[in-house]
Amino acid sequence: MKIKFTKQAIxxxxxxxxxxxxxxxxxxxxxxxxxxxxxxxxxxxxILEGNYDTDLGMYRILIVSQITMHFVVENQTIFITNFWNNYKKPLWL
Known part of the structure; x- marks a missing residue:
């Protein structure tokens, strides 16, 4: 799989x-x-797939206790969409 970062993720x-x-x-x-x-x-x-979050419509993986990396998979490419501070309110609130 190829990995690409969105501008927001960078x-x-x-x-x-x-x-x-x-x-x-x-x-x-x-x-x-x-x-x-x-x-x-x-x-x-x-080897690692992440957990699918149905509320967000994307996968997530814990990087460190404070930061979660979100991503989507399209064809054979994984797009890293953002790095979320776990102490903030969820994206959908």
Missing amino acids: IERDQNIQYLLDEWNISVASQFLDEIDERIELLEKG
């Missing part, structure tokens, strides 16, 4: 990284990126 990923750099350190930010890379690698190989 913005949110980068905002999370900047937050980690500002509030924590480069090691924590690097660890966050490693977690994302690990999940994407498993998705590409078909």
